[in-house]
Amino acid sequence: xxxRSLKLAGLLMGLVMLCGCAGNVDEPAVQEETxxxxxxxxxxxxxxxxxxxxxxxxxxxxAELSQEDYEALYAPxxxxxxxxxxxxxxxxxxxxxxxxxxxxxxxxGEKDSLPDExxxxxxxxxxxxxxxxxxxxxxxxxxxxxxxIIEDNIVGVYTIKDGKPFMxxxxxxxxxxxxxxxxxxxxxxxxxxxxxxxxxxxxxxDGTEVIWDEFCFTEGRADGSIAIxxxxxxxxxxxxxxxxxxxxxxxxxxxxxxxLRCELIVWLPIRGYGQELNDIxxxxxxxxxxxxxxxDYYRDPTQANWKAFMSMAPQDAVxxxxxNPDADLVELVGEPYMVDKPDTDIVIAVSLAPDTKxxxxxxxxxxxxxxxxxxxxxxxxxxxETMDRGEAIAFWMVLPEGVPTRAMQxxxxxxxxxxxxxxxxxxxxxxxxxxxxx
Numbered sequence: 001x002x003x004r005s006l007k008l009a010g011l012l013m014g015l016v017m018l019c020g021c022a023g024n025v026d027e028p029a030v031q032e033e034t035x036x037x038x039x040x041x042x043x044x045x046x047x048x049x050x051x052x053x054x055x056x057x058x059x060x061x062x063a064e065l066s067q068e069d070y071e072a073l074y075a076p077x078x079x080x081x082x083x084x085x086x087x088x089x090x091x092x093x094x095x096x097x098x099x100x101x102x103x104x105x106x107x108x109g110e111k112d113s114l115p116d117e118x119x120x121x122x123x124x125x126x127x128x129x130x131x132x133x134x135x136x137x138x139x140x141x142x143x144x145x146x147x148x149i150i151e152d153n154i155v156g157v158y159t160i161k162d163g164k165p166f167m168x169x170x171x172x173x174x175x176x177x178x179x180x181x182x183x184x185x186x187x188x189x190x191x192x193x194x195x196x197x198x199x200x201x202x203x204x205x206d207g208t209e210v211i212w213d214e215f216c217f218t219e220g221r222a223d224g225s226i227a228i229x230x231x232x233x234x235x236x237x238x239x240x241x242x243x244x245x246x247x248x249x250x251x252x253x254x255x256x257x258x259x260l261r262c263e264l265i266v267w268l269p270i271r272g273y274g275q276e277l278n279d280i281x282x283x284x285x286x287x288x289x290x291x292x293x294x295x296d297y298y299r300d301p302t303q304a305n306w307k308a309f310m311s312m313a314p315q316d317a318v319x320x321x322x323x324n325p326d327a328d329l330v331e332l333v334g335e336p337y338m339v340d341k342p343d344t345d346i347v348i349a350v351s352l353a354p355d356t357k358x359x360x361x362x363x364x365x366x367x368x369x370x371x372x373x374x375x376x377x378x379x380x381x382x383x384x385e386t387m388d389r390g391e392a393i394a395f396w397m398v399l400p401e402g403v404p405t406r407a408m409q410x411x412x413x414x415x416x417x418x419x420x421x422x423x424x425x426x427x428x429x430x431x432x433x434x435x436x437x438x
Contacts, residue, residue, distance in 0.1 A: 067122070067131075068274075070130075070133075070160075071122065071274050073160055073164075074133040074158060074160075074165055075273075075274065076096065076164070076165055077097040077133060077135070077156075077158055077165050078120065078270055078273045080095060080096060080097050081097075081106075081118065081135070081270060082115065082270065084106055085111060085114050085115060086111075089106055089107055097156070097158070097165060097167060099155045099156040099167060099170040099172065100155075100170060100171075101155030101156070101170070101171045101172035101173065101175075101176075102135060102155045102156060104172055105117075105118060105155065115269060115270055115271035116269045117137050117269075118136075118137050118267075118269070118270050119135075119136060119137055119138075119267020119268055120133060120134065120135055120267065120268055120270055120273060121134040121136075121265050121266070121268065122134075125157075125183045125202075125203055125207070126159065126202075126204065126205055128205050128206055128207060130159060130206075130207060132157055132158060132159050132168075132207055133156075133157070134154055134156070134157055134265065135154070135155055135156040135157075135158070135270075136152055136153050136154040136155050136156070136171075136265065137152070137153055137155075137267065138152050138153070138264070138265075138307070139151055139152075140304060149304075150304050150307050151178065151262075152179065152262075152264055152265050152267075153171065153176050153177075153178070154171050154178060154179065154185070154265075155172065155177075156169065156170060156171065157169035157177070157185070159203070159206070159207030159208055160207075161206075161208050166208060168203060168207060168208055168210060169185065169203075174189055174190050175187070175189040175197075176188050176189065178262040179262065179263050180200065180258075180261045180262055180263065181263055182261075183202065184201060184213065185200070185201050185202065186198075186199075186258045186259075186261070187199045187200070187201060187215075188255070188258075191236065194218060194220035194226060195219060195220070195236070196251075197216070197217045197218075197236055198215075198216050198217075198254065198258060199212055199213075199214055199215035199216060199234065200212070200213045200214045200258065201213060201215075201234065210234060212231075212232045212233065212234040213232075214230070215230065215231055215232060215233065215234050215235075216228060216229065216254065217229055217236040217241075218248075218251065219238060226248050226251075227243055228244045228246055228251050229241035229242065229243050230244050264303065264306075264307050264310075266307070266310050266311055266313070266315070288431060288432065289312060290309065290312040290313070290320065290432055291325060291326075291329070291431065293305070293308050293309040293312060294309045294320065294322075294350060294392075295326070295328065296308070296309070297309045297390065298329070298332050298333070298392065299332060306390065310352070312434075313352065313434050314434055314436050316414075316415060316437040317434040317435065317436050317437075318353065318356070318410050318412050318414065318415050318416070318417040318435055318436065318437050319350065319351065319356070319358070319408070319410045319417055319419065319434070319435040320349075320350035320352060320433075320434055320435070321347065321348070321349055321350075321419050321424070321432060321433050321435060322347070322348040322432040323345065323347050323399060323423055323424050323431050324345055324346055324399075324431055325346065325431065325432075329348070330346060330348075330394060333348055333392045333393075333394045335394075336394035336395050336396045337383060337393065337394065337395050337396070338395075338396045339360070339382055339383070339395050339396055339397035339406075340397045340398045341396065342396050343396075344396050344397060344398045345396075345397060345398060345423075346394055346395065346396060347394070347397055347399070347421060348392055348393070348394045348395075349387075349392065349393050349395075349419075350390070350391070350392045351387035351388060351389055351391050351392075351412075352389065352412075352434075353389055353412040353413065353414060354388055354389045354413075355386060355388070355412070355413065356387045356388075356389075356391075356411070356412045357384070357385075357386050357410070357411040357412075358383075358384070358386075358387055358393070358408060358409070358410055359381055359383070359409040360383040360395070360406060360407075360408050360421075361377045361378065361381050361382060361406065361407055361409065362377070362378040362380060362382060362405060362406055363376050363406070363407055364376050364378075364403075364405060365405075365420065373420070375407050375418065375420065377409075382406070383395070397421065399421065399423045400423075404420040404421050404422045405421075406420075406421040407420050407421060408435075410435060412437075415436075415437025417435040417436060417437050417438055418435070418438065419433075419435045
C-alpha cells in the first residue's frame with residue numbers, strides 16, 4: 001500500500017504583516033498638546049502614504065489545509081501510540097499524548113491486535129474549520145436474549161493548538177465519553193458506589209476547551225439515600241451545585257435519554273493511519289463482502305451488525321446499491337417494485353441515514369468536452385420514497401448494457417448523491433457499491 005509521509009514538513013500558516021513607510025515632514029515651531037482625532041490620524045496616514053508612494057501590502061489568507069495535512073499534524077499522536085504498543089508502556093517515561101484511558105487499553109490489550117482495535121476519526125466538532133482527532137475503540141456487551149450492545153469509548157479528543165496536537169478531552173474506564181447525535185459528547189463516570197456522574201458537553205469554538213451543557217452527579221446522604229446535584233462547571237462539588245428535586249428513577253431516565261442519543265463512530269484502525277487505498281482496497285470496499293454484511297444486518301438488525309456493515313462504507317456514503325443480489329436477500333427485502341417486467345434484473349437501494357429521499361427517474365446522459373458526465377432528467381418520475389436508516393427497496397428493471405437511461409437521486413441531511421442505474425459487474429466484478437455524497 002502507498003503510505004503518506006507522517007512527518008510534519010512545510011506546513012506553515014501565517015499572515016504577511018502590514019508595512020508602510022511614512023515620508024519626512026518638518027515639525028511645526030509650536031506643537032499643541034492635544035491628541036489628534038481619528039479623522040486627523042487617518043488623513044495624516046493617507047497623506048504620508050501618498051507622499052512616500054508606499055501602500056499597505058495585501059494580507060495573504062492562510063493556506064487551506066487538506067485532510068492529508070491534518071493527518072500529518074496529528075501524526076505525533078499516532079506515532080506515540082504505535083511506539084508504545086511496540087515497546088510497551090514505560091512508567092518512568094514522560095508521554096506527550098497518551099490519555100489515561102489509552103494507557104489502560106495498551107496495558108491490558110493484546111499487542112498484535114491493538115493496532116486494529118484502537119481506532120481514530122478526524123472531523124470538525126468545534127466548528128472552526130480545524131478538524132479534531134478522536135482516539136478510541138468499541139466494546140460489545142451482552143444485553144441478554146442473544147443481543148449484543150456496541151458502545152464506543154472515546155479516550156482522547158485532540159485539536160491543533162500552536163501548531164501541535166493538544167488533548168482537550170481525556171477519557172478512561174471510570175470517566176467515559178461517547179459521541180452524541182449533535183456533535184456533542186456524553187460523559188458518564190463514577191467515583192464510587194453512590195457517586196455517578198453524567199453530562200453533555202461540547203468543544204469551544206477553537207476546540208481547546210470543554211463547555212458543559214449539563215452536568216449531574218449523585219452523592220450519598222447520611223440516611224443512605226441519594227441526593228442529585230447539577231451545575232455547568234463539570235466539577236462534582238456540592239458547594240458550587242444546585243440540588244435537584246428528582247429521584248433515582250428520574251435520574252436513570254436522564255441517563256437512558258443520553259444513551260439513546262449516542263451514535264457509533266466507524267473507527268478507522270490506527271494501523272492504517274495515513275495510508276491511501278489502492279485499487280485492490282477499493283475493490284474490497286465496494287465488494288460483495290458489504291452485501292453479505294448488510295444481509296446479516298437485515299436478518300438480525302442489531303447495533304453490532306449495523307456497525308460491521310458500515311465499517312465497509314466510505315465516510316461520506318449516502319446510499320448502498322446492490323444489483324442482482326442473492327435470492328436469500330431478495331426474499332428478506334420483499335417483492336421488488338415493478339419498473340419493468342418481472343424476472344428482469346433486480347436493483348436494491350439501501351438507505352444509510354434517516355429520512356433519505358430517493359427518486360428514480362428517466363433521462364439521458366450527455367458528455368462534456370472534458371469527458372465529464374452530465375445527467376439530464378426527464379420530467380416524469382418513476383418512483384419516489386423517503387426511507388429510514390437501514391431500509392431497503394428492491395426494483396425489477398432492465399440493467400442496460402450501454403449508456404444508462406435511469407438514475408437514482410439521493411438526498412439526505414448530510415449530503416446528496418446520484419447513481420446512474422447500470423450493471424456493476426464491470427467494476428471489480430462486483431455487484432454492489434457505496435454511493436458517496438457529491
